[in-house]
Amino acid sequence: MSESRLEIWTAASLVAVSLLVAVPVVVDLFGDGTATTGPAWAWWICYLGYLALLGLIFLDNATVVRRPVIVLVPLALCAAGTVLLAARAGFTPILLVFVTACAATLGSRRLTAVYLVANTGVVALAAAIAGGSLPEVGLTALVYAALQTCSVWAVWSEQRERTARERLAVANTELRAATALLAESSRSTERLRIARELHDLVGHQLTALVLELEVASHHRGDAAADHVRRARGLARELLGDVRTAVGELRSRPPRLREALTEIVADLPRPRVHLSVADDLEPDEECAVTLIRCVQEVVTNAIRHSEAENLWLRVDRAGSGEITLRAEDDGRGAELLRIGNGLTGVRERVEQLGGRVSFESRSGFRLDATVPAP
Structure with a gap:
């Protein structure tokens, strides 16, 4: 199963469980109303607000990642209100487990610990409001603390695995690019x-x-x-x-298409759509520049963009120049910070007498043009 499908199924499962735990409360509200400890309208506001904020996390992840506290704080408050206003329902504290898991996904470890302790306190308070004895309150709080700890551990394990996969993909891309350049250099030397x-x-x-x-x-x-x-x-x-x-x-021109195909082959994410014009015959220096540009774009897409797709097109302009366009559907950024990698791309292109531009507002885009040999 691909990462995107796994994320979709995870989001669907969380929403489904969030709906299921509220079923006893909803049924009670249309009955005798003994499950809630406060006004029904207040519970509805907290519960619907929780669902809306949870949906925002999954649907607009790019905005949430930049400022997670803006979403996590109201999410925790809505979940706490839902639990405390329906203290006798029994299953609503599961929502607090999801809040802690979201904090582990979006926030720092210190912030996650704060949410875990605070949510455990809310569970204990809800158990006390429901009329539980001191041992029952302690046991309930301990159970939900253990559930939160397990969810945090699962989230952090998945993040470590994802980081390892990204590093492996980057290393694999760099290795393939180096192999392609070395092979082309060997062929040129032999010719x-x-x-x-x-x-x-x-x-x-x-x-x-x-x-x-x-x-x-x-x-x-x-x-x-x-x-x-x-x-x-x-x-x-x-x-x-x-x-x-x-x-x-x-x-004899270098085999550019084969080299680029080798670099982007078998990447788990993003999916790379490569197009190379048939009539291209770059010299060795131009081919090396294009290969290095593609390598940098692919590496950045793996590390930073969270893109599902990356489109690469190498073509010939009407004036005979060779063009490279790279574009992904990632989260983008309002302000593009050009690091060493993109600086190296610009220097390589300009050294050949070409030009390059970058755009990051809606995904990342690179447009490079180099003179034909």
Whole structure:
């Protein structure tokens, strides 16, 4: 199951349980109304406010993550009001367990501990309001404290696992990029070596053959001269073929599509949609720059964006320039802080005489243009 589906099922399960624990109270409100210890309208306000804030956490996670206290404080107050106003219902303290789990997800460990202690106190107070004896109050508080502790441990374990997966994905992306660059460098070096060998050995020998035939053509009769001229022509054609082959070996473009496909393959999140134009023939320096740009974009998407999808498109502009556009559907940021990675991308592109721009208001977007070789 993918991470996004798991998150959806988790959110649906929390909402479903939150609805189920309120069923006894709702049924009682339409009956004799003995479950609540306060006005029914106050309980409804607290309960519906809790559901609304819980939905906000799941639907607008980007805003909540930046300022979690703004949502967590009213969420805890609404849950506490729901529990205290329906102290005789029995199951509503489960809502406080969810509040502590949300605090563990969004807040710091110190904030989580504060919520755990406070919610345990609310449970104890609700048990006392319901008329429980001191041992019953203590046991109830202890049970719900244990449930909160288990939920916090589960949340923190999942966060550690997610962080480990992200680090592994980043390391894997960097390793594949380095492998692709190393392989291309090895191929370029080998092509250059073969080209030099062909030029130094075969090229020089054929040149000498042409000179020898040229001299021989001046010391033979007409019949021999014809054969010599034909041999000279063949030798010149062969020399031209060798020079053409040498030129092709020196200038053969790097396999950009294969390198980029290798970098983005098998990423768990985000899903990468790669498109590379068929007519692109970048030189080695341009290909290295594009590979490094893609590596940085993918790494940032894994670490920071929380995106589900990342679109990468390498194309040729109408003026012949090579363009790279990268865009994700992550949370974005009002203020983009350019770190060492993006600074390196800008320096690489500008070193080739190109230009690059970044946008982060609605997801992250990169537009880079480099001159065609």
